[in-house]
Amino acid sequence: MSRLYLIRHGKPAATWGEADEDPGLDDAGKAQADAARDYLMSLPEADRPKRVVSSPLRRCRETAMPTAQALGVDLEIDPAVGEIPTPAGLSAQDRPAWLRGVFQGKWKDVEGDLDYEAWRGEIVKALHARGGAAVFSHYVAINAVMSHLDGDERVLVFRPDHASISTLETGGDDLILVERGREASSGVL
Structure with missing residues (x-):
């Protein structure tokens, strides 16, 4: 078994539906990225990540970069750990309402032109091959993994x-939750 760290991106400079569809980090987010790096670098050598993987979106790349630099490794971009795809034809302004609906239901009930249960499975599958990595991802993608590990069909x-x-720990076909990260005290941030 090998350790894997699943990290949500730092606080972005803009939120859903605002003008920038791919915002970077604000100052708090940059400090959070540095704190994530510091935590990961403080781990015992055997547990420290050897690779850094990120969603293609800027907020994840910017959160991941301090860790990649500290480890002296290239940042690996993997769309498989990216944000939940928006249904075709749904505007950026309509995405927040769609997401609020998604959060209320189960994976099998997510409306859109994609099989979201299969999307959930692809994220889990991608992590099986990421032992020894720090993987920087998104709120919904992390929930896809956690709901799978819990055997819970809720989003x-x-x-x-x-x-x-x-x-998490991974090895072969196993993906095991060791410890959940810190939870937000309010709703989706």
Whole structure:
């Protein structure tokens, strides 16, 4: 078994539906990225990540970069750990309402032109091959993993705070939750 760290991106400079569809981090988010790096670098050598993987979106890349630099490794971009895809034809302004609906239901009930249960499975599958990595991802993608590990069909089972670090172990076909990261004290951030 090998450790894997699943990390939500730091606080972005903009939220859903605002003008920037791919915002970077604000000052608090940059501090959170540095704190995530510091935590990961403080781990015993045997548990410290050897690779850094990120969603393609800027807020994840910017959160991941301090860790990649500290480890002296290239940042690996993997769309499989990216944000939940928006249904075709849904505007950026309509995405927040769609997401609020998604959070209320189960994976099999998510409306859109994609099989979201299969999307959930692809994220879990991608993590099986990421032992020894720090993986920087998103709120809904992390919930996809946590709901799978819990055997819970609900979309929203965990409220990871910005830069929350959950620890998993992986080896072969097993993916095991060791410890959930810090949860947000309010709703989706």
